Amino acid sequence: MRIYLAGVGGMLGEALHKVLGEKHELLCTDIDVNAPWLSYSDFRDFADYEKNFSRFEPEILMHIGAHTDLEYCERNPDDAYRTNTLSVNHAITLANAHGIPLVYISTAGIFDGTKALYDDWDQPNPLGVYARAKYMGEVEVLARANKHYIFRAGWMMGGGPAKDKKFISKLMKQLAAGATTLNIVDDKLGTPTYTIDFARTLGAMVETPYYGLYNMVCGGETGRLEVAEELIRLLKLESKVKINSVQSEYFSSEYFAPRPPCERLYNYKLKLRGMDLMRDWRVALKDYIATYYADHVKPFAPDYQP
Template sequence: MREHRPPTMLITGAAGMLGSALVPAASAAGYRVVATDIQPGMPRLDVRDGAAVEEAVEDIGPDVLVHLAALTDLEQCERDPAAAMLTNAAGTAHVARAAASREIPLAYISTAGVFDGHNANGYHETDPVNPINTYGASKYAGEEAIRRYCARAAIVRAGWMMGGGQRDHKFVGAVLAQIRAGAPVIHAVTDRTGTPTYTRDFAAALLGLAAVGWDGLFHLAGHGAACRYDVAAHLLHALGVNDRIRLEPVASSFFTARYPVTRPVCEVLHNTAAARLGLDRMRGWQQALTAYLHTDFPADLPATGTGRLATMGQPR
């Protein structure tokens, strides 16, 4: 009798925020996961090296492939557009060709940054793209590479990511760091909107798309639009520190020196394609953010009484 073998999932760029959610979710779903990255701690795979990608895919022989590897720092992409295109466009083409030549189902994670942000009502999958910075352009070039080489693949655009716990270097992680440092005032932008998206919810929804064979263009984002100020306000209230930390609304120009690259005014995504198939399993962003805090930062919540925030501002 032939022994049953669980399907193998190869993940590129697995050391990041989304990888920290997808790896355990895929394992729990019954996949044998091979998580790769250029960071130490897991098998190395540099998607910028086409020969290395071909060798890895041939050796591992995955049944499915999820391409997370990307250069996501907008300022770095703008300073070095060649590096952005090498990773996000050429690297994606390498992965797409390797998957297509072996008829391996592929999911590519893209971004709301492919839109120009001029539509205040947000974006559906059928809306035209028009990236306004190098990062968005390089990720859209990756989408085009997927379409060029893969007869069937899923292109999945994500919203503003939150998750990863100690790997969270995005907005929620930055606010938590300020709180722990004893900041009396936190400044948060009000003139940019998006859809905060919990990595665990995204990973579960991505795996759910396997029902359609990972074929098509999808948005997977948390429900509801928010600006950074909204997210920070919810966070401070959930942590019970909104009475001792002042939240100051500011325009994005307040952070120009730190973040000079122009961002789209609106990055709100609507999960139209997934909803049409009955596969939109994303939660509202407030519920998801609360769940994130309870899952990854329980010691920070006021119910514990002895969390890290209880010693906020005291010497360590």
């Protein structure tokens, strides 16, 4: 298939390029041209988006990128909605005009956290600007895109030291700097989502006619504290690094954007279709560290064995 991936220079993009590139012909664009396989395009600029689209004539359009920094979105709502919602309309218009399917990536963060576990049919209630902008992207795709797949990811882990901007990379940076205590919140529940598993499942799904909206997270139910504990265990740092559990309030000046207390997803529709290829989060975390961080951790985790 000829696949146009727009905004694919980030964490998830790295895995999509790797996995889908094994089988398909790709056009990969982003505003951050950080790899030789990327070319520049800003999907907020419809004419630019259309020019790339017409040049490549894709059989499927994957609108991947977004502003993913929640605090940036809270401070810059106009840019957040322009980038994370209005540009999705550009993608819908292009996909419809050419009669091809559209892929949109959404987030577990669109729920308000009042439930313990969310399936694909639960009603979102976004709390902050990032979550609302992403949810409005979903709403637009559902309303207007003739053929679409929406895949909701949880806490993304992927890309390794070069691309990972999220939880695992933040912990790795502290460990690399010699931290002997990690302060971790014990009041945030969610589901890690390994980008490689996500890319494989997405790749399998887009070869089916099963259009629609799908939760797509790793298996199991967990939270920030347990993920950090598992990382320390995997790195064999239990005797050197202490985990200090704190409440979200502890980080309120740094992470001031509203976040739900629980954003655990359940891949109910993928399971019903027999298409849930997402592994358990502990298995995926082990694979992630072994694949992307094995050399990187040597200086501060000498006992680690991939």
